[in-house]
Amino acid sequence: MSTWQGKRVTVAGLGVSGIPAARVLHARGAEVTVVNDGDDERSRAQAAELTAEGITVRLGDGATLPEGTELIVTTPGWQPDKPLFAAAERAGIEVWGDVELAWRLRGPDSAPWLAVTGTNGKTTTVRMLASILEAAGLRTAAVGNIGVSLLDAVLGDETYDVLAVELSSYQLHWSPSLRAHSAAVLNLAPDHLDWHGSMEAYAADKGRIYEGNRVACVYNVADPATEDLVREADVEEGCRAIGFTLGTPGPSQLGVVEGLLVDRAFVPDRQKQAQELAEVADVRPPAPHNVANALAAAALARAFGVEATAVRDGLRSFRPDPHRIELVSEVAEVTYIDDSKATNPHAAEASLAAYESIVWIAGGLAKGASFDDLVRGAAGRLRGVVLIGKERHLIREALGRHAPEVPVVDLERTDTGAMSAAVREAARLAAPGDTVLMAPACASMDMFVNYNKRGEAFADAVHALAAEGAGPAGAGSA
Incomplete structure (x- = not known):
């Protein structure tokens, strides 16, 4: 009999992770109740589907x-x-996230996880990783916070050799037993502090990704806080700390030498050898971050x-x-770049560092962030x-x-047409070469459904400018 048979489980929240979790547990015989703060039209439609399947839903x-709840499975938000x-x-009741549930439900022969977290760059890194693994001939998928359910990957019919897993700080907070093959924390900067309560709590949740790692804990040499998390982690014997740097790598590091990505970690003699992996030009775009x-x-x-x-081939195909x-486009010798995904100061800092002369479009919901260091x-x-x-x-x-x-234009309107x-x-402020x-x-x-829609609005506006015959670029004054 299933260990879930008759177990009373409460799923906290509907949406992309709550609904699959409820269905998976119900299919295993659990008595599932979904609770949800919202009681809008979409929630009622989702609730109706689940109720028809025999799942109890409480809206509002x-x-x-x-x-009688024996376990809570929560959505990340x-x-x-x-x-x-x-x-x-x-009441002494455990709380798991959807990632924890997937980890617990995986089979004995399931694929190991290569896990990635960090304030910025997670999705890009996970997709790069998946591209490299595919180039090596491995059956893999980019899953997790990237938008592909880990439950689907773990419980689906398709088999994998290894999974490239993106994990948010929210997901890691609720994943006490997760143990990855290897994991990376890309960077740490203040973000989601309204959720975590403090920078210390945020960093601690990110650091959970290293717990129990078997082979490698990958950290950012330029961000000592990530190495600190490695030192604090309880890992399996023999697990190594592996750094990455944009400079010349030391032993047990990967880095850059004369336009080449090189490895001094996974070579027979780390003191004397370095393995060329790819050229910087193989990375698209080759911005430092x-x-x-x-x-x-x-x-x-x-x-x-x-x-x-395979590293070279995977990066080239990514x-x-x-x-x-x-x-997006070049209009009147001005280049227009969409980095709508830069939703916090740390991400924007990386973008701003990639260009020499910039007219910057910025603003939205700050999420408690400070902008002094970024602007400075x-x-x-x-x-x-x-x-x-x-x-x-x-x-x-x-x-x-x-x-x-610096000239500043402050647009008071917050409708999407802004x-x-x-x-x-921006075109009025820009000069050729900017x-x-x-x-x-x-x-x-505050203005858009998500960063994708914001980016699309930017691209549409740039294309409209181009269609008008270059717009007013080159005035260079406020």
Whole structure:
């Protein structure tokens, strides 16, 4: 008999992870109750489907612990301070996330996980990793926070040799027993502090990815906090700390030498040998932070035994997702770049560092972030700034403190049509040779459904500008 037969499980939240979790548990004989804060039209439609399958759903009441609950499985977005979880703690009831559930349900012969987290670059790195693994002839998939359910990957009919797994800090918070083959923390910067409560709690949740690693803990040499997390992790005997750097690598590191990505970690003699993996030009785009992503992906692949030629071939065949430093067009000798995925200051910092003379479009929901360090570091590259979004004043204030000479256009409107106006203002500020960079450093939900829609609005506005015959670029004044 299934260990789930008759077990009373509460699933916290509907959506892309809650609904599959409820169905998987119900199929195994559990008595499932889904609780959800929302009671809108979409939620009611989802609830109707689940109810027809024999699953109990309670809408508009996510705070009360259903009577008899033996386990809670939560969706990633539910904050740890929710009353439901406080009630569970008082009652001694475990709380798992959907990743934890997938880990527990995997079979004895299931594929090992190569896991990636970090404030920025997770999706790109995981997709690069999957491309490298495929080039090595391995059956793999990019799964997890990337949008592909781990439950589907673990329980589906398709078999894999290895999985490339993206994990958010939310997912790691609720994954106490996860043990990856190897894992990487790409970087750490303040983000989602409203969810975690503090930077220390955020970093601790990221660090969970290293717990129990068998082969390699991959860290960022330029970000000592990631190495600190490796030191604090309880790993299996023989697991190695592997660094990646944009500089010349030391032993047990991957890095860059004269335009080449090289490996001094997975070679017979780390003190004297280095293995060429690829050229920097094989990385698209070859912006510094993206080269760092490629090195992290290569480190995880090499930890799994992948040959150097597969690293090169995988990077050459990889194409980045939309809205990640994506070239939209060149209009009147001004380049327009969409990095709508830059939803926090750390991500925007990487984008701004990739260009010399920038008209920056920024703003949105700050999520509690500060912009002083970002603006201070980018001030010398800014030709002008166009601000949009609900909390744009925070960036404007930072510009006033650290770049008072830079022309700023503050667009008060926050409707979706504001992007068209922002692009026109940016074109007016730009001169030939400049880059108009839409890297908002903020979340998008004040104006757009998500960062994808924000990026699409930017691209549409740029294409409209081009269709008009180049627009007013070159004025160069506020």
